[in-house]
Amino acid sequence: MTAVAERPADAPFARRTRVLRKGNEAIAEAAIRAGCDAYFGYPITPQAELLEWMARRMPQEGRAFVQAESELGAINMGLGAAACGKRVLVSSSSPGMSLMAEAMSYMAGSEVPIVVVNVMRGGPGLGSIGPGQGDYWQATRGHGHGDYRLPVLAPSSIGEAMDLVAASFEIAERYRTPVILLADGILGQAMEPVEETYRTPPRLAADWALTGADGRPPRVVKSLHLKPEALEQHNRHLRAKEAAIRDAEVRWAGERLDDADLAIVAYGTAARVARTAIARARESGMRVGLFRPITLWPFPDAELRHLATQVRGFLVLEMSAGQMLDDVRLALEGARPIAFHGRTGGMVPMPGEVVAALHRLENRTGGPAR
Amino acid sequence: MTVETRVDDQPRVLYAPPELLADRSTTYCPGCGHGVVHRLVAEVLGELGLGPRTIAVAPVGCSVFAYDFLELDFVEAPHGRAPAVATGIRRVMPDAFVLTYQGDGDLAAIGTGEIVHAAARGEAITAVFVNNGIYGMTGGQMAPTTLVGQRTTSCPNGRDPAFAGAPIPMTEMLAVLPGVAYAARGSVVDASSIGRTKQYLKKACQVQLDRAGFAIVEVLSNCPIGWGMTPVESIEHLRDAVAPVYPPGVIVDRTAPARGG
Ligand SMILES: Cc1ncc(C[n+]2csc(CCOP(=O)(O)OP(=O)(O)O)c2C)c(N)n1
């Protein structure tokens, strides 16, 4: 999948606008063009430009912007606005996401659609302001307390991030669920030329949204079900929704897999490093491809498992100590050897390290393919 | 129950349940003040015709069940976050009437950040703050509002200010913020204080309709169960011990024309 729409051959060239834009700002503008009614945030590096862009642009569009007193404030403002059926964006980076965990759980339980962007940095704790992917577990395991999962979309370019913003709103509203757009400090901070192609998903009728009980019975958006039978029933409903999301929303991209006998599994910025490493490895005769999950939940496990019928081994590459690695293991069920290479703390893996890891994997899988 | 007296065969309604109050027994303990405050809220919103426009925010605490008793659109906020949730509603629903209902554990402990900043921003929200000096729902633990010397399950020897600090006068603290257009404290001690509390609530609603700023009404209430008292004892305690620490009355009214000159 790519965010950049092909220009029709007969389209006048002038309509094609390419701009150089910072990831954080591109995500913000894409949200505005996707019809975002309200944005709530709190300053944190490496996400602050997203808030700043919204501070300038949302009032221009006559839409709501609040710099909250904390991420607790921001996400709960988001909860309130989204409970009214409005299209809402909240953004933060890792430590701020931890503060949002409770409200994410409430919104999952009370089925409030919202899009939350995490521009991940190095952790744990205050960590670093460098890029990281250490929040994979947090994002893909539901984020807050309780028994639920949330769709998590992970762009690996700024253009793709813009496209996934609209997709995130669509998924959030279709399934009445919070959606996490999981980026990292490099995607947030880097500038790339992007095609100014935007999409505004159509609005669905929100027959649950709070508008004031005028001429209809009151509506309650809540997650409390004190009777165990009632809560179990509600949780079954959430499970069924998750099953529907698994069926319909899995996204991934493959590159140079046709002849591959080794595959790197990587997402986000790590996938960009993998691409460079694959080009180098191929120069030395290795046949390596890239399997890039775009939805981290639902994870493309059937698709990855299918690839195991072709390739002899997998290298998981992450800017973490090995988190997506768990999902790769679960998907492959021991079918093929899995190697891991990761850097943490804001360090980004270098292509040379990745090529070396590929060589080690190749030796484990019985030497170079003939 | 509607009680009617007949004069010259003309029925005259002296007392009727407010339309916005559900015809349902409450789940509150016998003698609990939440029921009284619910009724006042229902009466005031009804009299101002605000029911169909209201989006209310329920707290975490005994009054999370407010949505079972008030016939209004409701969203449930995480513990302490009602003012932030209400801010989100306020900013996207210009025509809505936005009401929060919070206990003292909710507002004065875990939710201090949210209430201070909603007030500071002068959000056009009407906040109902039910101060019963204790954490009712979780079994009667100490709250920031618990009186010095008051025994609770988490200060069994009585609140000692040397360890637990002194009670927080939240409403007075909020009243210093310019964003707060109106702040008052009522109580459920007796019929006349309940009547005054209703007037405060009505004013606090009008302040929102006039977009004058943030409005809060604290209501001193009782928690007979948490206090280990009968309902009657708890009301006497409210009058004799609580009200002197938290004096009822209008604390600030920035909508009032300046006096003197
Ligand atoms: C994050 C979080 N912490 C703690 C609790 C447990 N809890 C539920 S209600 C409550 C206190 C409620 O006290 P108050 O606001 O005074 O309301 P009351 O029940 O007295 O009306 C607490 C601590 C919770 N639900 N969520």
Ligand code: SF4
């Ligand atoms: S515990 Fe206290 S506040 Fe809660 S319902 Fe009972 S009396 Fe009311």
